[in-house]
Amino acid sequence: MMSDPRVAMFLGRLRKNETRLLPWRRREHIDCYRAYDRDIPELPLAVDVFRGDDDAALMVTGWAPRHGGGLAFTQLVSACGLAAAEFLGVSPEAVFTQVREPGRGGELDADDVDASAKEITVNEGGGRFLLRLGARRDPGLFLDHRSTRKLVADDVKGRRLLNLFAYTGSFSVLAGLAGAKSTLSVDLSLATCRWAETNLQRNGLEAPAHQVIAADALAFLDDADDDVGPFDVIVIDPPSFSKSRRANTTFEVQRDHPRLIASALARLAPGGVIWFSCNLRDFRFEDDRFEKYAIDVDDCTAKTTPPDFRGTPHHCFRIQKQRR
Numbered sequence: 037m038m039s040d041p042r043v044a045m046f047l048g049r050l051r052k053n054e055t056r057l058l059p060w061r062r063r064e065h066i067d068c069y070r071a072y073d074r075d076i077p078e079l080p081l082a083v084d085v086f087r088g089d090d091d092a093a094l095m096v097t098g099w100a101p102r103h104g105g106g107l108a109f110t111q112l113v114s115a116c117g118l119a120a121a122e123f124l125g126v127s128p129e130a131v132f133t134q135v136r137e138p139g140r141g142g143e144l145d146a147d148d149v150d151a152s153a154k155e156i157t158v159n160e161g162g163g164r165f166l167l168r169l170g171a172r173r174d175p176g177l178f179l180d181h182r183s184t185r186k187l188v189a190d191d192v193k194g195r196r197l198l199n200l201f202a203y204t205g206s207f208s209v210l211a212g213l214a215g216a217k218s219t220l221s222v223d224l225s226l227a228t229c230r231w232a233e234t235n236l237q238r239n240g241l242e243a244p245a246h247q248v249i250a251a252d253a254l255a256f257l258d259d260a261d262d263d264v265g266p267f268d269v270i271v272i273d274p275p276s277f278s279k280s281r282r283a284n285t286t287f288e289v290q291r292d293h294p295r296l297i298a299s300a301l302a303r304l305a306p307g308g309v310i311w312f313s314c315n316l317r318d319f320r321f322e323d324d325r326f327e328k329y330a331i332d333v334d335d336c337t338a339k340t341t342p343p344d345f346r347g348t349p350h351h352c353f354r355i356q357k358q359r360r
Contacts (some may be wrong), residue, residue: 205232
C-alpha cells in the first residue's frame, strides 16, 4: 500500500501544509493542529497532530465513501497515517486511525472514555489537557474551536460561565485560567464528566468555584433550581445528532437549537453572552424564531475558523442579551 500513488500525493500536500502552517504555529505557540484536512478529494482524510511536553501522537480519520470503503480504504488510511508519522517524526505506535462510515450518529453516553491505548498531556492557551487516544472517536480536544476557546476566555474575567455539552471541559479550563468567577460544566456522560474534572484539577481549578454536573443540557436548563444562575457567559457546543439510552432522548441540532437557546436565554444575565456552535455542515440559524427576544446575534464562523482547517468546520454565533 505504501507504493500506492495516492500516498505520495498525500505526502506532497502534507509537506506544503507544514510549510504554510509553520510560521503561524511558531507565532501562536501551537502544539496541536490539523496537518491535513481532506485537501485532496481522492483522499478524504484528516490528520491531527498532538504534541505534548515529551511525547506526540497522530489521529488519522478517514471518511468512507457512500458506497462503503471496505478493507482497501481502511488500508489506505493506515498507510497515510504511517507515512505522516515518518514525515512528522512521530512513533508508528502513536498513530491511531479510524474510519467513519456515512450515516452513523453519536452516542451521548459513550462511557468508555476512561480506557485508551495512549494518554498524552498537551498544552493550549496556558492550559493543560489530558488526551486519550485509541479507545473512542475523539481524543478529548476539538482543534477547530481553538480560536473560539480564546474568544470565550476573553469574555469571562470576573464572570460566571455555564458550559453546556461540556465534553472534557476545555472551555471551562481556559475560562477558569482567564479569571472566571466560576464555571459550571454540564455533560450527560458520567465518564466524560470525570475527564472534565481531571482537566480542571490539573490546572488548579477546584470546587466549589469550578463544578461539573452529569445531566442532560436541556433538562438542566428547564429544571434547575431558580437559584442556579444567572450566568454571564454560556457556551453551547452540541453534537449535530445524538441519542441517549440513559436519558431516553434524541437530539438534533437543527430541530432543537431554538428551544435550547431560548432556555439558555432564561438563565442568562442582562448583558450576558451565549456562544453557540455546531458542526452540522448545512446548519441554518433560525433568526425568525428569536424575534421576541432582545438579543444581538453576530455570526462568528469566519472569525473562529483557524488556518489549519479547510472550509467551514463549524458554525459559531455570539448572542448577546440586551440590558434592560
